[in-house]
Amino acid sequence: MNQPTGQEDKVLSTEEKIKEAARKLFTQKGFAAVRTRDIADEAGINLALLNYYFRSKQKLFDIIMLENFRKFLHIVSGRVLDDSLTLEEKIALLVDIEIDMLTQNPDLPLFVLNEIRVNPNKIAMEMHSGDVPGVSRLLAQLISANGSGEAPQMQPLHFLANLIGLTVFPFVGRPMLQKITGVDEDAFYKMMQERKKLIPIWIKAILNCS
Amino acid sequence: MNQPTGQEDKVLSTEEKIKEAARKLFTQKGFAAVRTRDIADEAGINLALLNYYFRSKQKLFDIIMLENFRKFLHIVSGRVLDDSLTLEEKIALLVDIEIDMLTQNPDLPLFVLNEIRVNPNKIAMEMHSGDVPGVSRLLAQLISANGSGEAPQMQPLHFLANLIGLTVFPFVGRPMLQKITGVDEDAFYKMMQERKKLIPIWIKAILNCS
DNA sequence: AACTTTTTTAATCATTTGATTAAATTATTA
DNA sequence: TAATAATTTAATCAAATGATTAAAAAAGTT
Numbered sequence: 319m320n321q322p323t324g325q326e327d328k329v330l331s332t333e334e335k336i337k338e339a340a341r342k343l344f345t346q347k348g349f350a351a352v353r354t355r356d357i358a359d360e361a362g363i364n365l366a367l368l369n370y371y372f373r374s375k376q377k378l379f380d381i382i383m384l385e386n387f388r389k390f391l392h393i394v395s396g397r398v399l400d401d402s403l404t405l406e407e408k409i410a411l412l413v414d415i416e417i418d419m420l421t422q423n424p425d426l427p428l429f430v431l432n433e434i435r436v437n438p439n440k441i442a443m444e445m446h447s448g449d450v451p452g453v454s455r456l457l458a459q460l461i462s463a464n465g466s467g468e469a470p471q472m473q474p475l476h477f478l479a480n481l482i483g484l485t486v487f488p489f490v491g492r493p494m495l496q497k498i499t500g501v502d503e504d505a506f507y508k509m510m511q512e513r514k515k516l517i518p519i520w521i522k523a524i525l526n527c528s
Numbered sequence: 529m530n531q532p533t534g535q536e537d538k539v540l541s542t543e544e545k546i547k548e549a550a551r552k553l554f555t556q557k558g559f560a561a562v563r564t565r566d567i568a569d570e571a572g573i574n575l576a577l578l579n580y581y582f583r584s585k586q587k588l589f590d591i592i593m594l595e596n597f598r599k600f601l602h603i604v605s606g607r608v609l610d611d612s613l614t615l616e617e618k619i620a621l622l623v624d625i626e627i628d629m630l631t632q633n634p635d636l637p638l639f640v641l642n643e644i645r646v647n648p649n650k651i652a653m654e655m656h657s658g659d660v661p662g663v664s665r666l667l668a669q670l671i672s673a674n675g676s677g678e679a680p681q682m683q684p685l686h687f688l689a690n691l692i693g694l695t696v697f698p699f700v701g702r703p704m705l706q707k708i709t710g711v712d713e714d715a716f717y718k719m720m721q722e723r724k725k726l727i728p729i730w731i732k733a734i735l736n737c738s
Numbered sequence: 739a740a741c742t743t744t745t746t747t748a749a750t751c752a753t754t755t756g757a758t759t760a761a762a763t764t765a766t767t768a
Numbered sequence: 769t770a771a772t773a774a775t776t777t778a779a780t781c782a783a784a785t786g787a788t789t790a791a792a793a794a795a796g797t798t
Contacts, residue, residue: 332745347646350561354786364747369787428641431700435638436557438703453708475709475719476726479698482705487693488685490641490700493648495692498663499685509685516686520734527733542775564756574777579757 333371335361337381344382345425348432349375383433387444389423390430405459410518412456413485417514420489421507427486453478472525480524484517543581545571547591554592555635558642559585593643597654599633600640615669620728622666623695627724630699631717637696663688682735690734694727 330338339361343352354375358365372378403411420427434441457474488495488510496506540548549571553562564585568575582588613621630637644651667684698705698720706716 348558348560350558353784355784365786366748366788367746370745375786425645428638428645431638431704432642434701434703435635438707441704442707457709473719475698475705475711475716476723478709479701479705480694480730482701483693483697484690486701487697488689491644491689491692491696493644494641494651495685495689497648497652499667499688501685506685509683513686519737520690523733523737524730527729563754565754575756576758576778577776580775583757585756 332361332363332367335363336368336371336378340378341382341385344379345386345423345429348429349379383440384444386426386429387433387441389419390426391444405456405463406518406522408456408459409481409521410514412452413481413517414514416485417510420486421510424489424492427490431490477525481517481521484520485513488513542571542573542577545573546578546581546588550588551592551595554589555596555633555639558639559589593650594654596636596639597643597651599629600636601654615666615673616728616732618666618669619691619731620724622662623691623727624724626695627720630696631720634699634702637700641700687735691727691731694730695723698723 336357339357340352343356343360354368355365357378358368368375368378372381457478460472460474460477492506496502501509546567549567550562553566553570564578565575567588568578578585578588582591667688670682670684670687702716706712711719
């Protein structure tokens, strides 16, 4: 009758309904701005069930936070990790994957960046002592490229800040950018698709100009 | 005896003490995560004085929000507005000013970006119907440069996203970037100073490569 | 069907929190 | 100095909020 028809959260267990409601609200507004009653209403369940399944608001939040972190960071590791691609190819792949992820989860980066600022240590173990798998290999590749004459030197932090900044920032600043430029939502997301091709070119230009 | 010695908030009126405490906490943690008692404690005043001087938590927050917005956006307009500088010169000036501002107010961008997301309309009038003075002139200059053969075409949104992304993002993502790259705080802020010179070069390279 | 376990509900608790009040203190004015 | 106004304080209120409880309903088991 009703297979996954599109958006409705049918055929979800109570526990899943709560979690999805919590994910939506927490990711949108952060821990402090969300009431447990908001979550219960959004999920369409009795308030007590939240505590029945998840013990406390904080424990529920922690689950969502961890999943959001993984979604934001682990994108990188999976496909970029193994292959023996060139630096340029990896960049192109990474940007492509990341922009798709951001298009589907536009609230994610602001949530993650806020959480990291509030609690820089809680994330520490998630990127196990500063080692997000894919990224560290990418940086190693950058450094070895630094040695060869191919591209001039660039500090890993500058490189990462540029790559993530160009990729992620437009999503974080979307309302501001739209307001200033007058671009509507459709056009905005089309331009984000354009950036899949543009950012790798720009990064290359940046690497070859200092 | 004690002139402005450096950091202490001496010789501040009660009203000013409350406002400074509120600015610090609200900018750091947002509206919902801050208690009026936190503000009173931080300011070292009686809780009732907050309402005596500012009526409500919301009204106090609105004042701080407006000032933070102006600080974040109006940087641009002042000095970049009048001069008859070239596009490149304006970019260099803008990046320089903005990085100094961000170094002194590292919490500002995340606060502003959060607020804009929560309430995109409240900001609308602050950048009066999409017209931040300095920026609109900058974009006009970009578009006219688009016409001349000097630099290839680039959409204003891409241009702005790149410029702001390269400039602002490192501050928003500082804890993450530090954790991944292992760069300590001193080195980080030194690199932000480097970016004053680097970003204009990079932007130029980006404009000349598509 | 009888019984047990799991899930759900409505009601309630204890704290927290934004705000107010009336009295006390300090500063200002006449 | 006396009177008046402004500021500050401690106590308190009412609503919001996270959490719990006991009973009811549903699902599962024998």
